[in-house]
Amino acid sequence: MKRYEPQILEPRWQKQWEQTAAHQTEETTEKPKFYALEMFPYPSGEGLHMGHVRNYSIGDVVARFKRMNGYRVIHPMGADAFGLPAENAAIHRGVNPREWTESNMERIREEQARLGISYDWDRYVGTCLPDYYHFTQWLFLLFYERGLAYRKKAAVNWCPDCATVLANEQVEDGQCWRCGSEVEKKELEQWFLRITDYADALLEGLEQLPQWPEKVKAMQRNWIGRSQGAAITFTIPELNDEPVSVFTTRPDTLYGVTYLVLAPEHPLVSKLIQGKESEGAIQAFTEAMAKESELSRTGSDVEKVGHFTGAYAKHPLTGESIPIWVANYVLMDYGTGAVMGVPAHDERDFIFAHKYDLPIRQVIQSQEGEEDDGQGAFVDDGLLINSGPFDGMGNREAIQAIAAHLESQEKGGATVSYRLRDWLFSRQRYWGCPIPILYCDDCGVVPVPKEDLPVRLPEDVVFDGKSNPLTTSDSFATTTCPSCGGSARRETDTMDTFIDSSWYFLRYVDPHNQTVPFAKEKADRWMPVDFYIGGVEHAVLHLLYSRFVTKVLHDADMLEAEEPFRHYFPQGMVLKDGSKMSKSKGNVVSPREIIDRYGADTARLFILFAAPPDRELEWSDSGVEGSYRFLTRVWRMVQNHNSLFENQPLPQQSDAAAKELNRLVHQTVKKATVDMDERYQFNTAISGIMELVNGIYAYPEEADRGTLAQAIETVIVLLAPFAPHISAELWQDIGKSDSVHDQPWPAYDEAALVLDEVEIAVQINGKVRHKATVPTGADREAIEAQVMAEEKVRQLVDGKTVRKVIVIPGKLVNIVAK
Template structure:
C-alpha cells in the first residue's frame, strides 16, 4: 500500500492544472456567475505570511465549491506593487525599486501556486507594470475632467522618516501608519480627489450592504462623520466687519455664547494678533501646534490650552462683543476652524471657561430643578431662557427655529458637516504612479493627453533618501507643453498607492485591454464582486476609497453598479502564543516551512479547521500534526479499499449497517453544503467530514460494499475544495480519468435522512438505567409502553410507586418514582 507523500503529489498536480489551464475563467454564459476575490498582496521581500495563507485558502474553498456547484467563477490574483517599502529597500540596497519588486512578485506567485490556490493566472495584474499604471493615469484624467481632481496649497500630514505626505486615514494615533514616526504638519501644493462630494452617497450605500460586517460599516460611518447643524456668521468690527463662520450642532445654545475659539492655523489669527501685547506668545504657540498631531490636540484627557487674541467678534443676534480666543483643541480641518464657546451647555467649553475665568451663561433650563449654580455643563433637554424671542421654546424645537431665523437674516442657516476630508493623493516619492500633469508658464496646469500615456517612471534618478527621487531626473522633469509646445515641467509627485487598489477588481474582468481600463460590457458581466475577503485593517482606507471610485465610474457610465462588493468577509488574525505573528515577537511560522514538512493540503486544512474565518486563530503545532494525521487517514481509507473501485458494486442499503452509513453520508453532504454555502463555517464542515470518515472506519467488513464505495467517494468529493491535491490524487486512484474539481458537488436525499429507529436512554429519577431502540416515529404512549416492558426496568421498579413518566421524543424517558 502506497503511503501519503505530499511532496510528490502536490507539484505533480500543480503542473497538471497549469498545463490543462484548469483554473482559467469559464466563459459559459449559461451558467450563473460568481466573482470570488481576495485582497491582493504587497510583494514584500519576506514572501507570504500565515495571514496571507488564511485569506487565500478561504477564497479558494469558496471558488472551488462554487465551480463544483455549477457556477462559472472568476477567481483572479495580482500584486499591489507600488509603495514606500520598495523605495526604502532600493535606497538601502542601491538598486531600482523595480528590480526588488518584480523579484518579490515572482516569489509570491510561486508560493501562492504551491498552496494550490485556483487562480486564473492569465488575468494577473501588477500595479507597478506600465500597462496597469498607464490606465491608472487614464482614470486620474477622468477624475480631472469631471472636476474631481484638483490642486491646492494645504497644511498636510508629513512623515519626516518616510519623507512624504500622508492622507488623514494613514495617520494612526498621531503616528505614520507604516513606520510609527510622529506626524507633523507642512504647507505644500498637493493634489486631492473630491471624495467629500460623495459623502452622503457613501453613507447611504452602507445601508444597502447587508452582507458586510456591522463593525466595518460603523467604522466607515464614523470616519465620514456626518453631523447636522447650522453655520453661524459672526463679524469682527476691528477687521472692517470681516466675517468668521462657525459650525455648531447646537444652534439652540446660540444665546449662551460667551467667547469664540479659532484654530491656531486659522488665517484670521495673524491679523487679529498683529500689534497686540501677546503677539509673540501666540505666534510661538501657533508654531508649536503645527508640530503637534491632531490626535494629541483633541484627546479627551489633553489639557485645553488657549490665548486671548485681544480682539472681539459681534454676536449675530444680540450684537454683543464676544472675545476671540485661539486654542489647541480646535482644528482647521474640522468644520470651519472656528467654534463658539457655550460653557453652560458643553463640558469642554465649561472646563475651558473655568480655567480662564470666562462668563458662563445658562440658556437651557430643565423642566425640574435649576441650573443657576452649575458645577458642570448641563447638556440635557429643557426650555430656552435668556434667549430673546426664543425663550420658552423646547430646545429641540429651538434648534430648527434658530437655524431658520439665521438663514432668513443672512447670518448662516441649516447645514451638514462631515469629518471626512478630500483625499490627499500626492506623495513625494518615486515608486508610485506618476501624476499625468504638466505645468506650463503660459498655459498653467495641462493634463497629459491620453494618447501620450503612460507617463513612464524614469531610470536616471538618485535614491539618497533626502528628497523625492523624481526631482533628480532632468529627462523626466523637463518636457514640453502639449498645448503650446514651449518648455514645461512635469509633476514630480506620484499617487497614493491606494489609488491603484481602488479599481484593480474592475481590471481583472478585462486584464489585457490596452486602450481602456476595462470594457464596460465585461464589467457588467462580472460585477459586483460576490465575495470579497481581506483584513479589517482596510475597513476605511481601501474599502472606502474603492466604493468612492466605483461611484465615480458609475456616474461616468463605465460600470453598472455603484457598490463594488456584495459580501465582505473580514478574516481574523493568525496568532501565536496569544499575539499576532511578527518578527519582533519572534513568533513567526513560515508557511513554506509547513508546506515543505507537511504539504500545502495540511496547511490549508489546519488554517480552515482551527477557527471560523472571522475569528482570530491561535497557531498550534499539535493542530497542524492533527490535520496531517487526518489526511493520512483519508489516504489509507482509499488505499485499503482501492479494489472496490475496480469493479464498483451497486449499493444495497437494505441492511441496518448500510442504512446507517448511507444516512450518515447524506447527513454529511447536507451539513457540509450548508456550512460552506450559507455560513462559511469551514471548521464545522471539516468536522462533519471527519465524522463520516470515522463512520467508514467503523463500518463492518461484511456489510454492503457498494454503500461503502459511495461513502468513500463522497468523502473525496466533499474534501476537494479544502485539500485539492490529495483529493485529485485519490480520485485518480479510484479509477476516474477527469479531475475531481470538475465534478458536480454531491447532493443529499432528504428521504435518506429519515431515521426508522432511534436509540434512547431510559432513566429512573434522572439516572440512566438502560437503553432501548424504538421506532423513530413512535408517539409518547408507544414509547412509554415499550420502556415499561423492559426486563431490567421492571426489576428496578419492583416495590416502588411510579409517580410520573416523562417522554422526550427520540431522546429519553425518565421514570419518576418514590
C-alpha cells in the same frame, strides 16, 4: 501501500493544473456568476506570512465550493506594488524600486502557486506595471474632466530631510518615520479628489450592503461623520468685519456663547495676533501643535490648552463682543477650524472655561424650570432662557427656529457638515503612478492627452533619500506642451497608492484591454465582487476609496454596479504566543517551512480548521501536526480500500451498519453545505468530515461494500476545496479519469437523515431506569405496548400496580406504579 508524499504529489498537480489551464475563468456560459476575491498582497522582501495563507485559503475554499455548485467563478490575483517601502528599499540597496518590486512579485506568485490556490493567472495585474498604471492615469483624467480632481494649497506633514509629504501615520512622535527628522507643517500645492461630493451617496450605499459586518459599516459612517446642524457667521470688527464661520449641531445654545476658539493653524490667527502681546506665545504654540498628532490633541484625557489672541468677535444676534482664543483641541481639518464655546452646555467647554476663568451663561433649564447648580454642564433637553425672543421654547424646537432666524438675517442657517475631507492625492515620491498633468507658461494646467498615456516612470533618477527622485530626471520633468507646442514641465508628484487598490478588481475582469480600463459589458458580467476577503485594518480607507471610485465610474456610465463588494468578510488575525506575527517580535512562521515539511494541504487545512475564519487564530505546532495526521489517515483509508473501486458495487443499505453509515454521509454533506454556503464556518465543516472518516474506520468488514465505497468517495469530494492536491491524487487512485474539482458538490437526502429507530428513556416514577429502542415514528400506543412488554420493564414493575403510563414519542416513557 502507496505512501503519502506531499512534497512530490503537490508540485505534480500544480504543474498539471497550470498546463491544462484548469482554473481559467469561464466567460461565455449560462451558469450564474460568482466573483471571489482576496485582497492582493504588497510585494515586500519578507514574502508571505500565515495571515496571507489564511486569507487566500478562505478565498480558495469559497471559489472551489462555488465551482462545484455550478457557478462560473472568477478568482484572480495580483500585486499592490507601488509605495514608499519599495522606494526605501531602493535607497537602502542602491537599486531601482522596479527591480526590487518585480523580483518580490515573482517570488510571491511562486509561493501562492505552491499553496494550490485556484487563481486564473492569466488575469494577473501588478499595479506598478505600465499596462496597469496606464489606466490609473486614464481614470485620473476622467476624474479631472468631471471636476473631481483639483489642485490647491494645503497644510501637509513635511519632512525637510526627505523632502517629501508624509501621511499622518508616517509621523511618529512628531518625527519622520524614515529619517527621524522633526516634521513640519508646510503649505504646498497638492492634488485632491472630491470624495466629499459623494459623502451622502457613500452613506446611503451602506444601507444596501446587508452582507457587510455592522461594525465595519459603523466605522465608515463615523469616518464620513455626517452631522446635521447650522453654520453661524461671527464677524471680527478689527478686521473690517471679516467673517468667521463656525459649524454647530447645537444652534439652540447660540445665546450661551461666551468665547470662540480657533485652531492654531487657522489662517486668521496670524492676522489677529499681529503686533499684539500674545503674538510670540501663540506663534510658539502653533509651531508646537504642528508637531502633535490628532490623538495627542483631541483625546478625551488630554488637557485642554489655549491662549487668548487679544481679539474679539461680534455675536451675530446680540452684538456682544466675544473673546477669540486658540486651543489645542480644535483642528483645522474638522468643521471650519473654529468652534463656539458654550461652557454651560458642553463638558469640554465647561472645563476650558473654568481653567481660564471665562464666563458661563446658562441658556437651557430643565422642563421643571430648575436652573443648573453650576457644578457641570447641563446637557439635557429643556426650555430656553436668556435667549431673547426664543425664551420658553423647547430646545429641540429652537434648533430649527434659530437656524431659520440666522438664515433670514443672512448670518448662517441650517446645514450639514462632514468629518470626511477631500482625498489628498499627491505624494512627492518616485515609486507611484505619475500624475498625467503638464504645466505650460502660456496654457497653464494641461492634461496629458489619453493617446499619449502612459506617462512612464523614468530610469535616469537619483535615489539619495533627500528629495523626490522624479525632480532629478531632466528627461521626465521637461517636455512639450501638447496644446501650444511650447516648453512645459511635468507634474513630478505621484498618486497616493490607495488609488491603485481602488479599482484593481475592475481591471481583473478585462486585464488585457489596451483601449480602456475595462469594457462595460465585462464589468457588468462580473461586478460586483460577491465575496471579498481581507483584514479589518482596511475597513475604512481602502474600502471607502474603492466604493467612491466605483460610484464615480457608475455615474460615468462605465458600469452598472454602484457598490464594488456585495459581501465583505474580514478574516481574523493569526497570532503566535498571543501576539500578531511580526518580524520585530520574532514570532513569524513562514509558509515555506510548513509546506516544505508537511505540504500545502496541511497548511491550508490547519489554518481553516483551527478557528472560525472571522476570529483570531493562535498558531499551534501541534495543531499543524494534527492536520497532517488527519490527511495521512484519509490517505490510508483510501489505499486500504482501493480494491473496492475496481468493480465498484452499488450501495444497498442492506444492514444496520450500512444504514447508519449512509445516514452519516448525508448528515455530513448537509452540515458541510450549510457551514460553507450560509455560515462560512469552515472549521465546523472540516470537523464534520473528520467524523465521517471516523465512521468509515469503524465500519464493520462484513457490512455492505457499496455503501462503504460511496462514503469514501464522498469524503474525497468534500475534502477537495480544503485540500486540493491530496483530493486530486486520491480521486485518481480510486480509478476516476476526470478531476475531483470538476465534480458536482454532493447533494443530501433529508429522508436519509431520519433514523429507523430511536433510543428513548424509560422512567419509573420519574427516575430513568431503562433505555428502549423503538421504531422512528411509532405512535403512543405502539411505544407503550413495546415498552411494557420488555423483560426489564416487567421486572421493574413486578408486584406494583401501574396507575398511569405517559408517552412522549421519540423521547421517553414514564410509568407511574405503586
